[in-house]
Every structure is written in structure tokens, then in C-alpha cells.
Amino acid sequence: MSLLEVRDLVVGYGPHPVLHGVSFEVEEGELCVLLGLNGAGKTTTVSTIAGLLRPQSGQVLLDGASLGRRSPSARVRHGVSLCPEGRRVFPRLTVRQNLRLGAWSRRRSPRTVRQQLDLVYDYFPRLVEREDQLAGTLSGGEQQMLAVGRALMSRPRLMLIDEASLGLSPTLARTVWEVTSQIKADGTTVLMVEQNAGVLPFADRALIMEKGTLLHTAVGSAIHDVNLREAYLGA
Numbered sequence: 418m419s420l421l422e423v424r425d426l427v428v429g430y431g432p433h434p435v436l437h438g439v440s441f442e443v444e445e446g447e448l449c450v451l452l453g454l455n456g457a458g459k460t461t462t463v464s465t466i467a468g469l470l471r472p473q474s475g476q477v478l479l480d481g482a483s484l485g486r487r488s489p490s491a492r493v494r495h496g497v498s499l500c501p502e503g504r505r506v507f508p509r510l511t512v513r514q515n516l517r518l519g520a521w522s523r524r525r526s527p528r529t530v531r532q533q534l535d536l537v538y539d540y541f542p543r544l545v546e547r548e549d550q551l552a553g554t555l556s557g558g559e560q561q562m563l564a565v566g567r568a569l570m571s572r573p574r575l576m577l578i579d580e581a582s583l584g585l586s587p588t589l590a591r592t593v594w595e596v597t598s599q600i601k602a603d604g605t606t607v608l609m610v611e612q613n614a615g616v617l618p619f620a621d622r623a624l625i626m627e628k629g630t631l632l633h634t635a636v637g638s639a640i641h642d643v644n645l646r647e648a649y650l651g652a
């Protein structure tokens with residue numbers, strides 16, 4: 418059974434849907450990339466999985482059980498954590514305070530919070546140096562690291578990461594993808610939204626979206642097929 422199953426999602430911001438029946442699965446332990454151009458519906462898809470948007474029809478299943486109308490915070494407790502597009506850190510809180518807020522669902526287990534904090538600092542040593550600094554004063558790359566770290570603090574089973582590379586230099590984007598790959602290797606399933614096809618070498622599964630529909634799915638070696646790039650770039 419897949420960890421995540423998205424079934425026939427129809428989602429809109431008004432009466433007219435922008436997702437027209439999107440279905441896909443993500444297996445436990447995978448790093449899955451959802452690629453597509455501006456406006457393809459990627460953010461709408463992950464926002465629906467995180468419970469921020471209600472589908473007009475369709476379902477999101479975790480371990481075969483529908484998440485139904487569960488709130489975003491209930492989904493975090495079920496192991497689904499979103500690192501939203503645009504970093505959205507709390508600028509007037511310190512790095513440590515931002516991270517601790519990410520562990521709100523684990524607040525009754527200080528040991529888990531400490532473990533997650535150590536883990537995030539292992540992934541992003543730069544954040545240790547910045548621990549007491551206000552998040553608003555960090556560089557763009559550091560804020561992105563903080564946003565990913567904060568999403569990890571709830572100890573998710575499934576992490577949704579929306580366009581982590583946006584606005585970063587190629588080197589920093591690569592660093593974020595490498596760390597994400599390590600997060601996956603350490604056991605967290607990842608669904609990553611990207612516009613940048615440079616992420617493909619890190620993916621176990623690639624989903625190509627266009628105009629609110631899923632155009633193509635590639636798994637394993639098919640991801641490295643040049644035709645996939647052509648299909649994506651030509652989309």
C-alpha cells in the first residue's frame with residue numbers, strides 16, 4: 418500500500434476548478450518530485466494534501482485511510498507536514514523559536530522535540546550558528562533551510578516541500594536538494610514541488626503537471642530519460 422494516495426482531486430478557489438481530477442501515489446521511503454510550470458496546479462495539490470484547501474471532490478489517503486475533512490493541524494499529528502512556498506518564517510522570532518513552533522504537535526514530548534532539534538541542526542549546521550538570530554535577518558538561503566527544518570520538527574512521515582529552490586543560487590538549490598535527499602534516506606517520505614528540472618537526479622518518482630492535470634509519471638531509470646526533460650520543457 419502506498420503511503421500517500423491522491424484520488425481524482427478536483428479543487429478550485431471558486432466555482433471553477435484548477436485541478437481537474439489529479440490522481441497519483443507516493444510510496445513510503447520515496448522522494449517524489451512534482452514538476453510543472455507556473456500555474457500548473459502544484460501548490461494547489463500540496464495545499465490540498467496538507468488540508469489548507471478543501472477539494473470539490475476526490476480524496477487524499479494516508480496509509481489507505483482517507484484524511485477526509487481533517488484540519489491542517491490534525492494532518493500534522495497524522496504525520497503530514499508542509500514547508501510552504503515563499504519560506505514564511507516568523508521574522509521577529511529567533512531561529513530556535515521558529516523551530517520550536519514547528520514542534521507544537523510534539524510539545525508534550527520534550528525529548529522528541531530535543532531529538533528533532535538536534536536532527537535539524539545536523540542537517541543544517543548553519544542554523545546552529547544562527548540559533549539566537551531573528552529569522553527576518555537571515556539570508557534567503559538560510560530562511561529556506563529554517564523553513565525546511567521547521568517542517569521537520571513535527572517528525573513527519575510525509576514532508577511536502579513547495580519550491581524550496583525558488584530564488585536560490587544554483588549551488589544553494591543543490592544544497593537544499595542534497596539535504597532533502599538525506600532526509601529521505603533517513604526515512605522520511607518526501608513530496609517536493611519544483612519548477613526546476615535540475616532536481617530530477619534526486620527523484621525516485623517524477624510527476625509532471627500541466628494545467629491542472631497530471632501529464633506524465635516516471636519512476637526509477639525513466640526519470641533520467643531525456644524524453645522526460647523534453648516533455649517537461651516542451652510542456
Ligand code: ATP
Pocket residue numbers: 430435453454455456457458459460461462612
Ligand atoms: P506556481 O509555481 O506559480 O505557484 P503552481 O503550479 O503551484 O504554480 P498553483 O499556484 O497551484 O500553480 O495555481 C494553479 C491555478 O490556480 C493558477 O491558474 C492560479 O492562478 C490559480 N490560483 C492559485 N491560487 C489562487 C487563489 N488564491 N485564488 C484564485 N486562484 C488561484
